[in-house]
Amino acid sequence: MQLTLKSVSKVFPGGAGGAPVTALEDIAFTVASGEFVAVLGPSGCGKSTLLEIIAGLSSPSAGEILLGDELVSSPSSHVSVVFQEDSTFPWRTVADNVGFGLQMRGVRKAEREHAVARAIELVGLSGFEGRYPHQLSGGMRQRVAIARTLVLNPAVMLMDEPFGALDEQTRFVIGEELLRIWDATGCTIFFVTHSLHEAVQLADRIVVLSARPGRVKRIFENHLPRPRVETEDPRAYAELMAGLRDAIGLTQAATRVKA
Amino acid sequence: MQNASRPVAVAAIRGLFVVLLLALWSVGSAVYGDTVLPPPLSIAATVIHGWREGWLMHATAVTISEVVPAFLIAAIVGTGFGLLLGLRDVWGDVLEPMILGVYSIPKITLYPVFLVLFKLGMASKVAFGFFHGVFPVEIMTQRATSTVSPVYLKVARTMRLTPWQTTVHVLLPAILPALTVGLRLAFSLTFIGVTLAEMSASRAGLGFLLNAADSTFDSQRTLAVIVILAAIGIGTNALFYAVERRVSPARAEVRQATLKM
Numbered sequence: 056m057q058l059t060l061k062s063v064s065k066v067f068p069g070g071a072g073g074a075p076v077t078a079l080e081d082i083a084f085t086v087a088s089g090e091f092v093a094v095l096g097p098s099g100c101g102k103s104t105l106l107e108i109i110a111g112l113s114s115p116s117a118g119e120i121l122l123g124d125e126l127v128s129s130p131s132s133h134v135s136v137v138f139q140e141d142s143t144f145p146w147r148t149v150a151d152n153v154g155f156g157l158q159m160r161g162v163r164k165a166e167r168e169h170a171v172a173r174a175i176e177l178v179g180l181s182g183f184e185g186r187y188p189h190q191l192s193g194g195m196r197q198r199v200a201i202a203r204t205l206v207l208n209p210a211v212m213l214m215d216e217p218f219g220a221l222d223e224q225t226r227f228v229i230g231e232e233l234l235r236i237w238d239a240t241g242c243t244i245f246f247v248t249h250s251l252h253e254a255v256q257l258a259d260r261i262v263v264l265s266a267r268p269g270r271v272k273r274i275f276e277n278h279l280p281r282p283r284v285e286t287e288d289p290r291a292y293a294e295l296m297a298g299l300r301d302a303i304g305l306t307q308a309a310t311r312v313k314a
Numbered sequence: 315m316q317n318a319s320r321p322v323a324v325a326a327i328r329g330l331f332v333v334l335l336l337a338l339w340s341v342g343s344a345v346y347g348d349t350v351l352p353p354p355l356s357i358a359a360t361v362i363h364g365w366r367e368g369w370l371m372h373a374t375a376v377t378i379s380e381v382v383p384a385f386l387i388a389a390i391v392g393t394g395f396g397l398l399l400g401l402r403d404v405w406g407d408v409l410e411p412m413i414l415g416v417y418s419i420p421k422i423t424l425y426p427v428f429l430v431l432f433k434l435g436m437a438s439k440v441a442f443g444f445f446h447g448v449f450p451v452e453i454m455t456q457r458a459t460s461t462v463s464p465v466y467l468k469v470a471r472t473m474r475l476t477p478w479q480t481t482v483h484v485l486l487p488a489i490l491p492a493l494t495v496g497l498r499l500a501f502s503l504t505f506i507g508v509t510l511a512e513m514s515a516s517r518a519g520l521g522f523l524l525n526a527a528d529s530t531f532d533s534q535r536t537l538a539v540i541v542i543l544a545a546i547g548i549g550t551n552a553l554f555y556a557v558e559r560r561v562s563p564a565r566a567e568v569r570q571a572t573l574k575m
Contacts, residue, residue: 112468112471112472130471130474135472136469136472138465138468138469140463141465142463142465142466142468144466144484144487144488146487146488147487155473155483156473159473159475
């Protein structure tokens with residue numbers, strides 16, 4: 056399912072006599088059906104705000120979001136969201152967490168079982184069905200959160216720095232798994248991150264946002280062969296990284312420090 | 315490795331305290347005399363006797379029949395308001411200090427008002443018990459609700475849950491550990507409220523019996539009623555503790571983990 060952003064802006068009223076804050080300004084791009092797009096930007100660039108607007112959790116001050124042909128004004132049943140914070144329910148087992156959405160949609164336990172088992176298998180948590188979240192590592196809990204959205208067969212998955220709290224190695228491994236899941240399900244993924252490496256590892260296209268106000272600075276096509284590790288094609292990898300660094304403003308910052 | 319023997323040791327020490335208390339009581343009755351402070355065994359006999367004769371059982375039944383509805387109403391009203399105020403930041407802020415303020419009033423001073431409104435019978439006891447018990451449930455529920463992880467509510471919204479589903483399947487389970495603590499306190503306070511009301515103005519119940527026995531210096535009956543009151547209080551408290559432990563498996567797990575260290 057295609058996702059279209061039409062000059063989306065978001066202005067927050069200034070608190071306590073302060074001036075209004077423009078978080079997002081004139082954001083416009085399209086995520087094709089089945090595409091993996093990463094939105095990259097420094098903290099405070101409004102990327103999470105953008106994700107919340109696309110998710111229908113918050114409304115834009117101007118512009119609109121189209122999901123297929125339909126205008127987004129509230130959460131859609133075709134869209135699933137994975138958040139950065141641990142969102143697994145501590146009072147439910149892994150299997151019951153994963154089956155939560157289906158249960159809420161009125162699917163009976165016997166009918167959910169197959170879909171739940173498949174989603175758990177996809178995220179590599181088979182054998183942990185009866186565990187509680189506090190018995191799992193942070194990475195495993197995020198897998199549970201991903202499986203909980205997969206089970207609903209989303210056309211679009213929105214991910215808000217889902218691996219932000221994980222260490223680098225776990226982050227890479229779970230990223231490769233996400234690619235496998237993306238391959239198996241064919242869903243559209245909109246992935247917010249502040250990690251250049253993660254964006255390069257995962258996305259077909261990388262949208263770089265500038266900070267305050269958040270604007271689309273540049274959009275990079277990423278054609279590196281997978282798995283995208285530096286050693287595969289060091290030159291192309293370095294070129295893309297340099298371009299991203301430049302766009303995000305890290306090059307100037309480094310020059311300033313040097314001078 | 316001390317884990318296995320620890321609960322046994324705790325239970326043994328608790329038992330020892332009970333024995334010690336009974337011993338002190340016996341010593342006390344030897345010092346002050348049987349008429350002032352009858353010994354434990356004679357009180358046990360009075361309790362059994364009173365139960366068989368019916369007056370003690372009847373008073374207990376009256377008190378319980380007042381405490382149970384008072385507690386249930388307090389639980390439902392307290393949880394409901396706690397959820398509403400916990401979710402609505404502004405109203406929570408407006409009302410919380412007022413609720414805490416009312417809670418801090420010595421409530422027995424308001425009992426005459428309850429008597430005027432609800433007359434001398436059961437209704438005034440239930441209302442007064444409710445008034446005692448509703449606050450801890452409301453306060454605990456409101457606090458817990460306003461600190462529920464916002465991401466849970468976002469999950470609920472993105473999964474398009476109805477308000478009822480969000481309440482039953484997300485909010486209530488999330489606040490359950492705090493809620494059970496609130497309910498335990500509520501039961502104690504409801505029980506206190508009902509007993510106080512019975513002692514102040516009534517025609518039946520354990521509080522009434524206690525007052526009547528005390529004013530005729532019948533220390534046998536007085537202590538027999540106190541034994542029953544204590545049994546109800548301690549028994550229900552133990553019951554609530556058991557429920558609390560059940561609803562927070564995570565906490566029990568953490569406790570075990572720290573013990574192992």
